[in-house]
Amino acid sequence: MAEKGGISVQTEHIFPIIKRWLYSDKEIFLRELVSNAADAETKLKHLAAVGQAVGIDGNWRIDVTVNKNEKTIVIEDNGIGMTEDEVKQYINQIALSGALDFIQKYENASSDGIIGHFGLGFYSAFMVADKVVLETKSYTDAPAVYWSCTEDGEYEMDEGSRTVRGTKITLHITEEEKDFLDGDKLKGILTKYCGFLPFPIFFNDTTEPKEEKEGEEQPAPTPVNDVEPLWQKMPNECSEEDYNNFYHKVFWDNQDPLFHIHINADYPLNFKGILYFPRLGNEYRSLEGEVKLFYNRVFVSDNIKEVLPDYLLMLKGVLDCPELPLNVSRSYLQDSEYVKKISAHIVKKVCDKLAGLHNTDLEKYESFWDDIKIFVEYGCIKDKKFYDRMKDIVLFKTTEGKFVTLSEYKKLEGAVEGKIYYATDLTQQSVYVKLYKDQDIPVIVLDQLIDGQFINIIELNEQNTVFQRIDSVTDELRKEDGKEEESSLKELFAEACGKEDLTVKETALKDTSLPAILNITEKSRRMNEMAQIYGMKDVHIPPEEILVLNTENEIVKNLAKNKDSDLSKTVARQLYLLAVLNQRPFTAEELNRFLEDSYGILGKIQ
Numbered sequence: 001m002a003e004k005g006g007i008s009v010q011t012e013h014i015f016p017i018i019k020r021w022l023y024s025d026k027e028i029f030l031r032e033l034v035s036n037a038a039d040a041e042t043k044l045k046h047l048a049a050v051g052q053a054v055g056i057d058g059n060w061r062i063d064v065t066v067n068k069n070e071k072t073i074v075i076e077d078n079g080i081g082m083t084e085d086e087v088k089q090y091i092n093q094i095a096l097s098g099a100l101d102f103i104q105k106y107e108n109a110s111s112d113g114i115i116g117h118f119g120l121g122f123y124s125a126f127m128v129a130d131k132v133v134l135e136t137k138s139y140t141d142a143p144a145v146y147w148s149c150t151e152d153g154e155y156e157m158d159e160g161s162r163t164v165r166g167t168k169i170t171l172h173i174t175e176e177e178k179d180f181l182d183g184d185k186l187k188g189i190l191t192k193y194c195g196f197l198p199f200p201i202f203f204n205d206t207t208e209p210k211e212e213k214e215g216e217e218q219p220a221p222t223p224v225n226d227v228e229p230l231w232q233k234m235p236n237e238c239s240e241e242d243y244n245n246f247y248h249k250v251f252w253d254n255q256d257p258l259f260h261i262h263i264n265a266d267y268p269l270n271f272k273g274i275l276y277f278p279r280l281g282n283e284y285r286s287l288e289g290e291v292k293l294f295y296n297r298v299f300v301s302d303n304i305k306e307v308l309p310d311y312l313l314m315l316k317g318v319l320d321c322p323e324l325p326l327n328v329s330r331s332y333l334q335d336s337e338y339v340k341k342i343s344a345h346i347v348k349k350v351c352d353k354l355a356g357l358h359n360t361d362l363e364k365y366e367s368f369w370d371d372i373k374i375f376v377e378y379g380c381i382k383d384k385k386f387y388d389r390m391k392d393i394v395l396f397k398t399t400e401g402k403f404v405t406l407s408e409y410k411k412l413e414g415a416v417e418g419k420i421y422y423a424t425d426l427t428q429q430s431v432y433v434k435l436y437k438d439q440d441i442p443v444i445v446l447d448q449l450i451d452g453q454f455i456n457i458i459e460l461n462e463q464n465t466v467f468q469r470i471d472s473v474t475d476e477l478r479k480e481d482g483k484e485e486e487s488s489l490k491e492l493f494a495e496a497c498g499k500e501d502l503t504v505k506e507t508a509l510k511d512t513s514l515p516a517i518l519n520i521t522e523k524s525r526r527m528n529e530m531a532q533i534y535g536m537k538d539v540h541i542p543p544e545e546i547l548v549l550n551t552e553n554e555i556v557k558n559l560a561k562n563k564d565s566d567l568s569k570t571v572a573r574q575l576y577l578l579a580v581l582n583q584r585p586f587t588a589e590e591l592n593r594f595l596e597d598s599y600g601i602l603g604k605i606q
């Protein structure tokens with residue numbers, strides 16, 4: 001029955017194309033052949049289950065063996081096998097036309113334009129081999145088949161000598177690709193792509209003959225894969241420890257993640273996965289997450305940014321999307337409705353998880369709020385839907401260290417209707433913090449750059465909600481019915497400070513010990529910050545400063561009485577600079593002036 005044929009007859013160019021195919025990604029040949037082996041076992045397992053194949057033992061296994069001396073890589077399974085007709089049909093025709101189809105479609109695509117490169121199939125073996133031998137025996141009584149094919153497409157088929165059910169594929173690796181004969185490298189590739197396939201895969205390097213000492217018990221070989229990946233299980237079958245262990249193993253991160261989300265989406269979005277929120281700890285840790293994409297447990301690609309909105313890119317996890325059309329370009333993925341739905345589903349799950357934690361385990365939620373805050377705020381800024389889902393569980397920390405939501409803040413004792421008072425720097429603004437504390441007005445801390453943009457979003461979306469930094473107004477610090485009025489000392493201050501347009505007001509503050517405070521209007525300060533964030537160096541928006549003199553303070557009272565004394569200018573300047581000191585760092589000029597004045601005053605001791 002020996003038969004010879006020429007694949008090149010119909011397909012002159014296929015082998016040269018396969019050879020140079022996606023140079024950087026040649027390793028996928030292993031994924032293709034091992035997943036074929038797993039498919040062959042799945043098929044037979046199914047036939048056995050429905051009674052169409054009898055007497056099938058359940059010892060499923062796949063063996064991958066490398067031998068550097070022989071320059072071979074062998075992939076062997078005990079699956080369904082093939083009859084002669086099937087080899088003709090599946091290998092000579094279907095596999096070939098599959099490979100052809102694929103190549104025609106993607107011949108001109110650049111390698112990074114494609115993820116997964118799914119579908120190249122059996123003939124991907126020729127990316128690394130110049131000869132492929134296939135020995136197979138069907139699970140039926142049909143005789144075994146021997147098939148071999150060289151890189152110029154000449155194949156040979158004959159009756160084979162294989163006695164056991166299944167298929168063995170031997171790749172004769174080319175000189176050029178001999179790196180694949182390195183046992184560690186090959187095992188690494190095998191684990192990467194096939195680490196979660198459903199049948200045990202054993203790796204063997206037979207380059208060095210193993211010395212077997214008599215009487216010594218050999219340890220049982222362990223498969224390279226985990227046949228029951230966690231994401232395939234139901235969430236109620238997995239413990240916290242299972243999730244953490246899986247995370248450590250897959251992401252090589254020895255810290256426990258903050259929390260996880262197990263997604264098990266059925267119809268119409270058929271995908272499964274586990275996403276982890278990593279503990280970011282300190283700023284030196286990379287914020288870049290990692291989502292591993294699988295296609296029916298076969299690893300496809302490492303970082304599929306398209307499935308997550310950018311504010312969730314620090315998530316780490318695995319997604320198994322059997323419906324994702326994997327052999328498509330990234331730009332297709334960006335426009336794909338399916339991917340958009342997956343992404344929306346993930347966002348919803350993240351929100352549900354956070355809301356669930358907030359409602360049932362507030363202590364835990366608060367304990368990791370600092371880690372997730374930036375991402376939540378960023379998400380709220382970028383995505384209105386996310387904002388709507390999250391707004392009631394966004395936390396703010398008060399200066400007393402207590403966490404509150406926006407609505408909880410509004411209900412706090414001492415809160416002022418419609419106003420949210422905040423501090424951005426507890427040291428620099430400590431005088432104001434104390435003033436508000438004395439009044440029992442709750443103040444929250446917004447000390448991150450992103451907070452500024454975030455509160456803009458809240459103000460845009462929520463009625464009757466205005467954020468006011470504590471050093472921007474004296475509204476709550478004035479005595480009953482007190483108002484800010486133009487100060488009669490304006491000229492004195494303007495002259496003493498060399499600032500002609502200095503705004504000077506006066507009012508009666510409840511706190512009598514403080515002679516003056518400097519307010520910077522909320523609006524001008526925010527505009528200034530925006531200009532800085534967006535690097536608008538040429539745009540200089542000077543912050544609007546208002547010096548408020550406290551008419552209840554003795555120094556101010558005395559200064560008003562002694563406007564024309566020799567000391568009045570120095571006192572005015574000192575009052576201004578002390579107010580500055582409480583508000584912001586000095587400029588160099590202010591510092592020099594302040595020191596000079598201070599030494600001058602101290603020098604009055606005789």
Ligand code: ADP
Nearest residue numbers: 036037040081090091095098120121122123167
């Ligand atoms: P695909 O796996 O996408 O169908 P391939 O080119 O990888 O394409 O394989 C073509 C066909 O060859 C498979 O569908 C299968 O019927 C058959 N085949 C390949 N490898 C094996 C194997 N190890 N055991 C049994 N049949 C196989």
